[in-house]
Amino acid sequence: MIADRIIEQGTLITQDGRTAVEVRIPWYRALPGSSIAGAALTVDGVSAPEGSLRWTMNNRTFSFEELVDETGEWWFPLDSAVLSGDLAVPDSQIEHEVRVDLKLYIPYIITDHGVLHIEEHDTKTMKVAQR
């Protein structure tokens, strides 16, 4: 829907082997944590291991397993969430290709195949900030 805005330009940071980027919701309305079904974080073609991914929104950090039952915290359309994972991005001087994949459930659209899910992705190029 608004996939070109998923990655916030200039927000790539790395520290001690973990890398994070800010992400915006590619949808017109807020979704609860339980609707955030999965993500991938890839920098220069290397993806963070799935189990190392964490999702931070509203000042709380979740694993994707923890998001499954999270119906109290919502991703609001104006807010950036933070997607982080185990990934070393050493060089702070060159441009890096950052890709984020998102899988979201749309909880009010029930199809013959279950709750509708959408898969969106965005790729942007930016430098990394070392922390």
Next chain:
Amino acid sequence: MTSLGTPIQGVTLYSFTRAFHGRQYDLDGLIRKVADEGFGPGLEVIGFSSLRGFPDRIDDNFVGQFRDLVAEVDLVPTSLAVNVDTGIRRHRLMNHDELVEYMRKQIEVAAKLGFPIARVQISLTPDAMESLLPVAEKYGVTLALEVHADQHGAHERVLALRDRYEKLNSPLLGFTADWGATVTGFAPSLLEAYRRRGASEELLGQVVDLWNGFHVDGPPNTQKVHGERFGAFIGLAARNGRPDLGIDFAINGTGLFGPAPLDTWLEIMPWVRHVHGKFFGIDETGEEPSVPVRSLVRQLVENGYSGAISSEYEGWHWNNWQDPFDIIRGEQAVQRSAAANAGSAMITDASEARRILNSHLAQPVRG
């Protein structure tokens, strides 16, 4: 004979999703912009889009600020769009009691913020609507279930709701008619967006032909036919070497551009409490090329409709090269012209809108 209706002009903030999401306007700024532009007096908001913390964390402080702002800029809250998030839990759908409570909380917020209508959605069955009637009565909020493509006014699910409404005979149960159910062409601005993504003229011609065929055949009356049409768009894209566009063709071709005839609205007209003036663009002649806005406004006027029409611009999904505010301005000019041609007028004065809306919602409009 039914006296002519005087629909109330208005807009849903959904039309400006791209500007709001892009942080060009916050909620306060966007409401002021709507008022300054004269896009009201009717104001519709989607709870989960515009209101942070909706519905559980809407406190009295926010309620007071919202009401003060709306009063200051002299807009008239018409409908709060609420959602039936049946699939909010990963492993099962909501049960009946959970659904009623989920909706109750949103309807309560609608009442607190001063919205006389809560727009609800098609996944609510006649039984669910009957269960929600006491909630509507408690808060004095009309529940207007949205009839949206791929359904339409004569769809069996909609008629089942209508029949239950008739039995329950409450002025608080009705419909929101979304003009996207009765579209007459594949939106040219979406074709332009596909063109910008490299789609060939030949492929786009086939997309238009496929949709026009569905328009001739009429709307899908079963899920099976709907699914077949969905698949036909995907197949067409694949055959033309653009499988990446298939889902997009299918979602828009079946879910946004409903091919039902205009007269399907007559099946539910007496229960229409609110209208989404869904449209996709304004062309160089100042007209909407794929939604018959003039005929739809005339139909409402001639059937005595005096509720609000929220202009609902949906072209923002793909149109990132035109200003949505210019486009809304153009569409509302068409609505006003159409109402005048039908011998009536759109209501643009806030005081008059409040009086007329109160009257429209106080009793069923049954001919």
